[in-house]
Amino acid sequence: MGLLEFFKRKDVQFSFDLELFQDVSKRVHMKKLAIDTCASFLARTISQSEFRIKEDGKYVKNELYYRLNIRPNLNQTASTFWQKVMYKLAYENECLIIQSDNQDLLIADSFTRKEYAVYEDVFSDITVNGFTFGRTYKQSEVLHLKYANENLAPLIDSLFEDYGELFGRILSSQKRKNQIRSTVKIAAATAKNDKAMKDVQDFIDKAYKAYAEKDVAIVPETEGFEYKEHFSGGGVAMQSVEEINKVTGGFFDQVALAFGIPLPLIRGDMADVEKLTKNYKTYTVNPLLKKFSDEGNAKFIEKKDFLNGDCISVRSASYLDIFELSNSIDKLRSSGIVNGNEIRVELGLDEVDIPQMEEYFITKNYQEMTSLEGGENNNNEA
Incomplete structure (x- = not known):
């Protein structure tokens, strides 16, 4: 054939x-x-x-x-x-941020950009949350990030x-x-009958559901209908x-x-x-x-x-928190590199209106050799 x-x-x-x-x-x-x-x-x-x-x-x-x-x-x-x-x-x-009339910053969902060589680029058709702005924006009027x-x-x-x-x-x-594969053998007369085929398909669906969901599934044997399972891979794990x-x-x-x-x-x-x-x-x-x-x-x-x-x-x-940075902060302050308020700014703290925080300090360990020639008196003065 x-x-x-x-x-x-x-x-x-x-x-x-x-x-x-x-x-x-x-x-x-x-x-x-x-x-x-x-x-x-x-x-x-x-x-x-x-x-x-x-x-x-x-x-x-x-x-x-x-x-x-x-x-x-x-x-x-x-x-x-x-x-x-x-x-x-x-x-x-890329992302376009515009500023509205009330100074709000808005992220554009879509926009059209017209580029120029020696003039400012122009942005139009700017849409934010479904609203399209009627005006155009110049490059100097927006935040355009790439x-x-x-x-x-x-x-x-x-x-x-x-x-x-x-x-x-x-x-x-x-x-x-290890996929379970099944075959169904039915009589040739059944295959030629549409209604009989629909009944067979319904029966197969119910049987499959029972096998998949129940620990113990009992399916009746029907004359002219044979169901058989085949394990792929011969049961190999x-x-x-x-x-x-x-x-x-x-x-x-x-x-x-x-x-x-x-x-x-x-x-x-x-x-x-x-x-x-x-x-x-x-x-x-x-x-x-x-x-x-x-x-x-x-x-x-x-x-x-x-x-x-x-x-x-x-x-x-x-x-890192300020406690982990304490040794480094002390070195920066004692070496005269930065003052107290500059350190506070770098730590994310506000400056304080204290005169001592604006001053620079150097410990005796950082004095020049010439300042040590006077001995104990010079060290005390330092």
Whole structure:
């Protein structure tokens, strides 16, 4: 019998109506989990930073400070706002922030940018939460942030195509290990009767449900109907799922590297946490904060004021408390490098109006050799 004649037989045709095949779902969850984890990790770090405003040599808390650190707009807190900024940068590689008429800072969901060579770029069709602004904004009127020179999305998508295909094949292979496969033998007369076939299909569904859900399942034998199970692999134990975890972990590692996050740090490893955190702050967090401060200085601070010392700086979250830094603080103070208020500012504390905190002190250990020639008297004077 030829292959064509085989498929023409009615007792074969019915078998394709028994819902034996299912589409393999796309493994999009693996990509989304990796990107969300990395974006969330960065967002949590950035949202703990503090924007500081310096005017006339002093750090002040004014309206701009309140907008950047407490409540950018009526519907968001600062931490939620900057987390959303990071998600936009991670997924879209850029983020546009505009200022409304009441000074609220708003993150644009979509916009159109017209670029120029020697004039300011113009932004139009700016939409925020379903509302589209009718006016246009110049580059000097917005905060326009870019995460990298090139969009990471195409890179991650291309990477996912390879890992996703490999992941799907390994997962499908593991599912087939020790899979219970069944065959049903029925009379040819039954195959030609549509109603009889429907009854057979209902019976098969009920039998399958009973086998899957009950510890003990009793199914009656029917004349002209024979049910038989076949164990794939001859009952060999299922292989370990380590291969699946390796593929998933490999893709996750590549995404983390693309975002500049140390792999042991995002995995939660406890070894060398301090060193890894320093590297993470130096090579990933600080460059991002530098982008934020540069954009803020360019848009909120006039050029002449910036040259006179006014600026916006961003202080990242510290992984050490003041007690762990006490020895270093004492050395800085006693060597005359900084005064008390300068140390307080670096620790994130407010300056105090105490004259002694503005003075610089040097201990006798740092005196010049010439000052020690007088002996005990010079030391006492010091």
